Amino acid sequence: MSNSFDDMPFFDEEPGEMARKPQPPAAPAERAPVAGGGIAARAMAARDGGKRPDYLAGLNPEQTEAVETLEGPVLVLAGAGTGKTRVLTTRIAHILNTGRAFPSQILAVTFTNKAAREMKERIALLVGGAVEGMPWLGTFHSIGVKLLRRHGELVGLRSDFTILDTDDVVRLIKQLIQAEGLDDKRWPAKQFAGMIDTWKNKGLGPADIPEGDARAFANGRGRDLYVAYQARLSTLNACDFGDLLIHPIAIFRKNPDLLKEYHGRFRYILVDEYQDTNTAQYMWLRLLAQRPKGELQNVCCVGDDDQSIYGWRGAEVDNILRFEKDFPGAKVIKLERNYRSTEHILGAAAHLIAHNEGRLGKTLFTDRSDPDDAKVQVHASWDSEEEARAIGEEIEQLQRGKHLLNDMAILVRASFQMREFEDRFVTLGLNYRVIGGPRFYERLEIRDAMAYFRLVAQASDDLAFERIINTPKRGLGDTTVRALHDYARARDIPMLAAAADIIETDELKPKARKALFDVIQSFRRWQELLENTPHTELAEQILEESGYTDMWKNDKSAEAPGRLENLKELIRSMESFESMRGFLEHVSLVMDAETNENLDAVSIMTLHSAKGLEFDTIFLPGWEEGLFPHQRSLDESGRAGLEEERRLAYVGITRAKHRCHIWFVSNRRIHGLWQSTLPSRFLDELPVTHVEVAEMEQSYGGYGRGGYGQSRFDKAEPFANSYSTPGWKRAQANKTDATRDNWGTRSGHAVERIGYGESGPKGRTIEGELVAKSTSTEPSRFTLGDRVFHLKFGNGNITGIEGNKLTIEFDRAGQKRVLDGFVERA
DNA sequence: CTATGAAAATTTTTT
DNA sequence: ATTTTCATAG
Numbered sequence: 001m002s003n004s005f006d007d008m009p010f011f012d013e014e015p016g017e018m019a020r021k022p023q024p025p026a027a028p029a030e031r032a033p034v035a036g037g038g039i040a041a042r043a044m045a046a047r048d049g050g051k052r053p054d055y056l057a058g059l060n061p062e063q064t065e066a067v068e069t070l071e072g073p074v075l076v077l078a079g080a081g082t083g084k085t086r087v088l089t090t091r092i093a094h095i096l097n098t099g100r101a102f103p104s105q106i107l108a109v110t111f112t113n114k115a116a117r118e119m120k121e122r123i124a125l126l127v128g129g130a131v132e133g134m135p136w137l138g139t140f141h142s143i144g145v146k147l148l149r150r151h152g153e154l155v156g157l158r159s160d161f162t163i164l165d166t167d168d169v170v171r172l173i174k175q176l177i178q179a180e181g182l183d184d185k186r187w188p189a190k191q192f193a194g195m196i197d198t199w200k201n202k203g204l205g206p207a208d209i210p211e212g213d214a215r216a217f218a219n220g221r222g223r224d225l226y227v228a229y230q231a232r233l234s235t236l237n238a239c240d241f242g243d244l245l246i247h248p249i250a251i252f253r254k255n256p257d258l259l260k261e262y263h264g265r266f267r268y269i270l271v272d273e274y275q276d277t278n279t280a281q282y283m284w285l286r287l288l289a290q291r292p293k294g295e296l297q298n299v300c301c302v303g304d305d306d307q308s309i310y311g312w313r314g315a316e317v318d319n320i321l322r323f324e325k326d327f328p329g330a331k332v333i334k335l336e337r338n339y340r341s342t343e344h345i346l347g348a349a350a351h352l353i354a355h356n357e358g359r360l361g362k363t364l365f366t367d368r369s370d371p372d373d374a375k376v377q378v379h380a381s382w383d384s385e386e387e388a389r390a391i392g393e394e395i396e397q398l399q400r401g402k403h404l405l406n407d408m409a410i411l412v413r414a415s416f417q418m419r420e421f422e423d424r425f426v427t428l429g430l431n432y433r434v435i436g437g438p439r440f441y442e443r444l445e446i447r448d449a450m451a452y453f454r455l456v457a458q459a460s461d462d463l464a465f466e467r468i469i470n471t472p473k474r475g476l477g478d479t480t481v482r483a484l485h486d487y488a489r490a491r492d493i494p495m496l497a498a499a500a501d502i503i504e505t506d507e508l509k510p511k512a513r514k515a516l517f518d519v520i521q522s523f524r525r526w527q528e529l530l531e532n533t534p535h536t537e538l539a540e541q542i543l544e545e546s547g548y549t550d551m552w553k554n555d556k557s558a559e560a561p562g563r564l565e566n567l568k569e570l571i572r573s574m575e576s577f578e579s580m581r582g583f584l585e586h587v588s589l590v591m592d593a594e595t596n597e598n599l600d601a602v603s604i605m606t607l608h609s610a611k612g613l614e615f616d617t618i619f620l621p622g623w624e625e626g627l628f629p630h631q632r633s634l635d636e637s638g639r640a641g642l643e644e645e646r647r648l649a650y651v652g653i654t655r656a657k658h659r660c661h662i663w664f665v666s667n668r669r670i671h672g673l674w675q676s677t678l679p680s681r682f683l684d685e686l687p688v689t690h691v692e693v694a695e696m697e698q699s700y701g702g703y704g705r706g707g708y709g710q711s712r713f714d715k716a717e718p719f720a721n722s723y724s725t726p727g728w729k730r731a732q733a734n735k736t737d738a739t740r741d742n743w744g745t746r747s748g749h750a751v752e753r754i755g756y757g758e759s760g761p762k763g764r765t766i767e768g769e770l771v772a773k774s775t776s777t778e779p780s781r782f783t784l785g786d787r788v789f790h791l792k793f794g795n796g797n798i799t800g801i802e803g804n805k806l807t808i809e810f811d812r813a814g815q816k817r818v819l820d821g822f823v824e825r826a
Numbered sequence: 827c828t829a830t831g832a833a834a835a836t837t838t839t840t841t
Numbered sequence: 842a843t844t845t846t847c848a849t850a851g
Contacts, residue, residue: 829850829851
């Protein structure tokens with residue numbers, strides 16, 4: 001068997017219009033230059049003129065150094081808002097403009113597709129188009145795909161392999177677990193998928209995983225399962241996300257000659273967000289970047305140890321700390337001049353992050369100092385609903401002040417927090433945009449449609465087959481699918497082929513046989529159309545003829561119209577792709593749909609997806625212990641986890657240019673139960689000089705003196721000062737004008753009723769502590785039928801008691817389950 | 827094989 | 842609390 005790429009022009013995507021040869025000797029495979037007004041020609045002009053190109057103007061000395069130090073390894077430590085992206089893009093523009101390399105000879109790696117897209121756009125602005133010629137700008141994963149499409153055969157993949165997403169992977173693993181005769185409840189497929197992902201992020205194959213890990217799952221059969229999983233992927237001609245990193249590493253290791261060709265290929269390597277590289281990515285990068293002795297290592301990594309927030313995904317901050325060791329003679333450049341935020345915002349962020357140990361230590365500074373700049377504001381609300389309401393009001397106020405919604409963002413710790421804002425904004429009629437929420441391509445109907453497309457484009461995609469063979473219902477249930485599955489596995493053929501075979505036999509009941517026959521006929525027809533029919537047309541035809549659109553048209557549930565709308569949107573989004581295959585590839589890697597920039601809307605997103613962005617006004621809700629810092633982070637990673645959470649807080653604050661509002665609430669609903677919460681310890685770590693407590697009247701000013709938290713945490717008796725917090729103080733301030741009937745209805749002071757925190761019975765004030773205690777053995781202080789009052793729901797009767805959880809039939813709110821600490825006898 | 831209702835899980839963050 | 846998964850009956 002001959003490897004087809006041996007006799008293929010190796011680097012075939014070189015654009016023919018590319019201008020002159022780059023001055024340092026070009027790679028042998030480059031095509032002959034063609035005259036024209038391309039980048040290199042402009043570069044020649046720039047050089048001949050002897051003038052500094054204007055894209056270098058306006059850079060500060062450090063930035064200039066980072067851009068102009070093109071030879072040898074460079075590490076740029078770029079604090080938040082110091083022009084990191086600008087340095088990267090200008091550096092690339094400079095490389096191109098001085099004719100040092102063709103666009104295709106630059107490897108530029110980013111972390112997200114969004115970052116890659118943005119970088120492409122910005123480079124295009126700098127050099128004037130021609131970024132088409134930068135095929136190697138993308139995420140680690142997308143570049144991994146590119147490599148595998150060329151050289152996948154070296155690890156047993158055909159070039160048309162499919163990329164499985166998390167959902168596919170979990171379903172596949174579930175099958176494997178069941179096939180092993182294991183209980184898939186005791187050993188959840190999802191968990192094992194996570195383990196495999198973790199291993200792959202560390203660059204570990206089945207043979208390399210630690211014994212302990214191998215034993216931890218499925219009665220010690222973890223390793224076997226991993227082997228079986230890889231084998232299954234191989235028969236499916238498929239890859240998971242981790243493989244996109246692992247396979248290229250294996251290929252380069254096993255084929256030094258090939259690696260050498262790529263060394264010649266990539267004259268310049270740039271890596272964004274270096275602090276977030278995991279071990280596999282690091283290995284991958286080292287293979288490409290570490291050249292044989294004597295050769296220059298033109299690698300430039302940009303990062304910020306204070307913004308490392310992906311430790312949970314296997315990112316190793318150590319990579320950035322180790323850079324100088326890995327690349328001796330590396331030049332380290334620190335960017336510390338911040339161009340984004342006011343000094344208050346910067347001051348608050350800096351003071352907070354200073355609580356972390358083990359930093360490289362940068363000090364951001366700005367010389368902007370405007371007495372009008374607002375300090376970072378800390379707000380308190382009674383519960384998360386009021387929080388949403390209050391933030392909504394703040395936003396509307398800004399809007400009245402002619403601020404664009406596009407310049408505001410709400411950054412949450414966990415995505416479940418988004419919902420309340422959405423609800424609120426819908427009622428307000430306030431435009432919002434959720435970024436990175438439930439992804440478009442992850443929706444049921446989209447995934448179904450995609451499965452059809454995948455199966456047409458790739459007949460061996462068994463996962464797609466199983467997904468849609470009985471959607472819409474065709475009378476092909478579990479029994480039939482199981483039979484097909486066994487048949488296919490026994491003969492080692494794809495299920496679609498097995499289906500074609502099996503209808504020739506009498507193994508199936510006539511009914512199923514007929515149904516299957518029809519489906520196969522349809523797929524045969526679509527497959528024939530694949531090459532010659534415009535792909536959007538084909539897509540519509542598939543959804544129509546398969547009965548999939550009809551299925552939703554006949555569905556009278558509330559979401560059906562939306563789903564049909566999404567399907568239309570899907571077809572529309574296919575238009576910008578050349579072919580069905582191109583589209584499928586895009587979707588498997590880029591799970592996010594483009595946002596509509598024309599709409600003025602508030603952005604709602606997680607702190608993680610906010611990295612790299614900036615907004616005029618930032619809202620940071622949910623600064624409470626347990627949520628932020630997240631309990632799980634603390635439990636699983638202890639101090640390291642806390643520090644990562646703190647970095648997350650740092651990232652959040654530094655997204656703000658002018659205004660930063662931090663919120664915390666006293667009560668939050670978790671798993672459907674209202675729990676009382678304590679303000680985040682991060683609030684105590686903010687400096688008094690740059691932070692003020694919003695809406696706190698002078699009379700309560702004392703609390704802001706660097707210590708609204710200290711008492712809370714340091715007192716031996718936590719009850720005493722549980723409410724020496726703004727929320728509580730505000731509650732006090734409001735208690736006089738509060739009545740039972742107006743709670744929740746007015747401008748956000750739903751707090752009133754907690755008024756008698758100090759004098760009232762302890763049982764109510766410190767719910768949190770009581771909950772913790774009474775979960776053990778103490779009998780409830782209530783009995784069935786008791787008449788009780790709840791701050792939020794009003795009066796009601798107890799209809800059920802389970803430990804400290806009460807089921808109460810409220811007069812107004814209906815039946816709810818609440819913790820007994822939240823109610824009092826009426 | 828499907829429809830119904832009950833039980834269980836969900837909630838960290840992403841390519 | 843809501844959503845998803847599972848079990849049972851039709």
